Amino acid sequence: MSGEEGTNLPFLIFLLSVMFLSGVLAILSNGMVILAHFNNRKGMFERSIVSLAWVDLLTGLIGTPIVCCIYYFQYGCPGCLNSYFSSKTSLQHIDLSHYQWMLPNFFKSSTCYHIMYITIIRLRKLFNVRYKVSHKEESIHLAFLVIFPLLISLGVVFVEKEEVWCNRLLPYLELWLLLLLPIIITIILDIIIFRIANKYTRSIIEKQKRSVIKNVKAAKTTFLMVCALLLCYLPLVIKWNLCWVKIPAFSILAQALVSTNSFMNPFIYALHVPAFREWLMSGCKKKNFKPQESVKSRASQRTSQIY
Numbered sequence: 001m002s003g004e005e006g007t008n009l010p011f012l013i014f015l016l017s018v019m020f021l022s023g024v025l026a027i028l029s030n031g032m033v034i035l036a037h038f039n040n041r042k043g044m045f046e047r048s049i050v051s052l053a054w055v056d057l058l059t060g061l062i063g064t065p066i067v068c069c070i071y072y073f074q075y076g077c078p079g080c081l082n083s084y085f086s087s088k089t090s091l092q093h094i095d096l097s098h099y100q101w102m103l104p105n106f107f108k109s110s111t112c113y114h115i116m117y118i119t120i121i122r123l124r125k126l127f128n129v130r131y132k133v134s135h136k137e138e139s140i141h142l143a144f145l146v147i148f149p150l151l152i153s154l155g156v157v158f159v160e161k162e163e164v165w166c167n168r169l170l171p172y173l174e175l176w177l178l179l180l181l182p183i184i185i186t187i188i189l190d191i192i193i194f195r196i197a198n199k200y201t202r203s204i205i206e207k208q209k210r211s212v213i214k215n216v217k218a219a220k221t222t223f224l225m226v227c228a229l230l231l232c233y234l235p236l237v238i239k240w241n242l243c244w245v246k247i248p249a250f251s252i253l254a255q256a257l258v259s260t261n262s263f264m265n266p267f268i269y270a271l272h273v274p275a276f277r278e279w280l281m282s283g284c285k286k287k288n289f290k291p292q293e294s295v296k297s298r299a300s301q302r303t304s305q306i307y
Contacts (some may be wrong), residue, residue: 013077015252016068022066022259026118028056029266036270036279044275048121051142052114055107056262063107064259070100071255075248102153108236108258109149109178116182117145119189119222126196151302152177175240183229190226224268232261 030053037044037053045053073080124131133141156174235254239245270276 004246012072012248012252013267014156015249015256016072019064019256019259020068022263023060023068026056026060026064026071026262028052029122029263030054032280033266033270033276036276037211039274039279044279046118046121047138048088048114048118048142049269051145052111052118053266055114056112059107060259063104064255066100066106067255070104071248071252095126099157102157104255105156106149106153106176106180108233109153110146111262112125112182112186113145113149113223113231115222116186116189116193117141119186121191122222123189123196126193132245148228149178152297172241172256175237179233179237179287183233184273186222186229190222194223194265221269223270225240225265228264228268230263232257232264 033045034050034057037050043050121133125140152174235250235257239251239254
């Protein structure tokens with residue numbers, strides 16, 4: 001994903017600003033989820049959800065700014081960064097094109113694998129209401145969701161350096177291993193979940209335990225997560241397969257949609273949790289009622305002084 005052609009600078013800055021804004025919103029939305037979870041003594045969300053929130057937060061905090069810088073120096077100021085590195089004798093051997101996509105691709109992949117894992121767990125709970133992953137097993141699973149994408153992202157960087165990016169084999173292997181594989185598995189599992197969840201009619205649900213109803217509702221939220229994942233990642237998959245086509249606007253918007261997905265995820269799963277809605281509403285009420293309380297206290301003080 002390296003190019004030398006320039007583009008309209010004001011339009012480029014506008015597109016990068018939209019992408020950067022989506023990253024800021026991802027930080028805010030996922031930050032609220034993490035804050036709400038740790039403010040609750042019992043924990044408000046599953047560990048896998050909190051782990052996904054951390055990955056999405058880091059996407060907005062680290063991944064999105066890196067992508068903004070990549071596209072600015074690629075289309076807005078071609079060759080500026082390479083000329084700077086070539087001017088430094090100790091950095092002349094470094095070619096940033098080999099390393100620039102390592103962290104952004106890692107965050108993307110980890111997000112996809114987290115959603116796949118959440119889908120698997122919710123499917124298991126539909127078949128067995130009492131199913132529960134032990135703390136140790138879940139820690140191993142969550143570590144795998146981070147380590148595996150990181151190893152693949154690192155491995156691609158140090159192989160086939162001499163070949164042009166579009167002529168390499170491993171970037172396409174990386175696409176399948178990091179994005180397409182978890183997305184396809186998630187879609188298949190979600191179709192199964194949706195069929196099972198639809199079997200629970202209203203008359204049947206009324207007779208079931210609360211745990212069953214809770215699992216059915218949680219399973220259905222994965223459908224929204226998968227739809228958001230497809231809408232936001234499909235342009236990136238197309239761009240990845242057509243890497244020789246240089247369309248700056250499409251490339252930037254494809255990456256901006258990935259940041260938008262990180263921003264959307266908390267609204268899909270967190271707002272379905274009553275405790276989170278109550279925490280959010282209580283926070284809004286405190287901000288709204290603080291000035292009014294101060295006015296009332298002043299008024300009461302004045303009346304007490306009068307009497």
